[in-house]
Amino acid sequence: MSSKGHAHSSTVEVATSTNTTPTTSGKGHSGTAAAAGATTTKAAAKKKVDKNIAPTREWQVIVGILFLLLLLNLFRRYRSRHSAKKRARKTTITSGGFQGVGTSFSEKDAQDVNGGSSGKDNRERVIVEKKKQGGMVMVGRSVIATMAIWEKWMYVRTLPKWLFGWKSLSEIVWTVMYFAIALGLGMKDITLKPVNWSNQMGILAFAQTPLIVGLASKNNVISFLTGIPYQHLNYLHRASGRLAFACSWAHMAGRIQHGLRGKTDIHSMTVRHGIVAIIFLTLLSSSSLRVIRRLWYELFIVCHIVFAFLFLLFACLHYPEYIHWVWPAFLLWGLDRIVSGLRMMINSLPITITYSLTSLPRVQTKSRGTATDCIVELVDKDVLRISVPMSLPWSPGQHAFLSMPSISKWRFWEQHPHSISNLCVGPEPKAVFIVRAHKGFTGRLRDAITSDSSVVLAFVDGPYGKSPVLGGYDSIILVAGGTGITHCLSLFLHIAINQPDSHVKLIWNVRHASYIGWLAPMLNQHVASFSSKAKIIVHVTRSPLSAEFEDLHGLSDTIADGMTELWYHHDHQHHQQHVTLDKTTYNPISPTNGTSENDSGPSSENATIDEKVIPSPSSSSVLQVQTPGVNSSDEKTNTIEAEVKVAVRPESRKAFGLDEATKRLITFRPGRVNMHTVLADEVEHIEGKINVTVCGPEALSRDVREAVKTITTVKAILGGQAVVAVHEETFGW
């Protein structure tokens, strides 16, 4: 940071360089008048120069961009609502169709198209017909293709992890653009003299502070105006932080080059405060490295807040004239805290009354009044289902921060974000979270659960985040891995109930089929209202069940459905049985079942299953499934002996807690989902727009991106293929 003395000298130099300094001739004036004149002139020059060198232009551009984003946000919301209404009016064409841009596609067209031939043939025929109709259609498709390719390069492709941690190109582009705009505008009219540019660098660093703090907060104005979720703005927070860091060091380097002397001697308080400020900024930046965030998140949070506060404090002491860049940062931070506190209070207040009326027992309650009782269930070894009454309404896809004083103990700042997995319905809605237990807070919570279900004290700060706008899509594929289901489930429930014209598929990769039990209450609650276009496909990847699935590669839906009768749980009673599986149950590898021929495991010939199937006690030990296309002569000869190690929940025959109607909705499949196959099938049969939303481990997101990348080619889109948009939700910043 610049010292006062330096700032003064730099001021004059800049003024001279821009030829705006008023003349300071004292001829004809008395000594006092001359002195007063000189002071006035200096002040005027300083004022003028401050105006010149302050990065107001940068801020004007930022405000301009924000305004454009606001308009874009309003337009996007309008368009989404409009197209959802339009689609509701339109008769849906179920398969094989193609709708060219700018043309209407009648039911008769659809029938013609569907008449007996494959989707690809149909599409080609329609393309030829549409081409005959005129060039407008192709012009429209060219625009769509250009936009799709742009999205593919900017948002779908990721950079190598070693380079930018699997981030998309857009994030680098935004960061570079941010640097270019800030430096380009902020450094305009600056001379190459060290004292000159270095001071300007210091001021640029100051000017970043409102943005750094504003973009980091959960309750931020920019997010509200632009519709960009606050967590997605996080990379701009980092970009402005990096710029402040670079500018501060550049400022110091310039001052050293100029020479630390006079009022800016190394021993002066101004310089000392500046040095302390830069030390705290460096500590702040280095404690924010990804590795620290991953390994010691709590340490990162504490360091971030403490170092940020100390940096701003010493920056103000170093150069108080620029405090007007700093106090808005404190204001934004304070506002964020106040709004968070209010949210927690509103979420808690009425619920406490409800609970005191029903006299629900409290465990580990340390305070009274605004606390919220929260029910925590251990649904698997490392997975908790947490239900918390929440008064503020939430939308599907949003998340909230949980804090539990009795679990956090002295870590009063501890708050953990979790996606809300259910819909906000009923007079006293409860938000349901599905939480994987790690080593920290979530692990401590798991350890605190003494029985299957406990009641603890919790505060909810939320909801936060924005629902992805999925109203305008004809087909929505929600792909989840493990606890990533929480984000996708609420979206699925919402679409299955409120968008009856959209095809919606929830694809879930899980280790064990029994995990479907995590979702049972939410699915059972709404299944009666689901549209007929809603499907749930569970891919079982690791359990004994999945090993069996792999052996059977491409087990038909019917047998998979039978599997929902089975119960596997590590804690429950284990039974061993022998089951004979008739080979007729094999569904020869279907192109749509998400398992390719090569990775489908051993062939069905004499395959032996060691520790696998969990049959329903109500079903026969021979699982008979009719599969079209299987040679009847094979039926008698090919049977498999399977030794089954199962865990059957003794007290319940209600498979995984699912109702009959819910069970019918779910298809189990072996092995991981093959996104290439799923998407190829989808674009083959769906007209209009497709959205793939993914939430889960990095590897799953990469699979989805790869599949979308492969399928999105200029040729295919010009040929009428649906455009596939990707939305990714991550459980981290």
Ligand SMILES: Cc1cc2nc3c(=O)[nH]c(=O)nc-3n(C[C@H](O)[C@H](O)[C@H](O)COP(=O)(O)OP(=O)(O)OC[C@H]3O[C@@H](n4cnc5c(N)ncnc54)[C@H](O)[C@@H]3O)c2cc1C
């Ligand atoms: C928007 C969002 C939604 C999420 N939704 C879910 C969900 O629905 N289900 C679920 O199981 N998990 C979810 N997570 C992740 C969840 O917040 C962390 O797993 C949890 O906070 C870990 O707490 P811990 O102290 O037990 O973790 P630790 O054992 O201390 O660390 C485990 C991992 O969690 C990260 N982590 C720790 N604390 C936080 C925090 N406060 N914020 C962000 N990351 C943190 C660490 O960096 C580390 O990578 C979500 C995260 C975000 C950002």
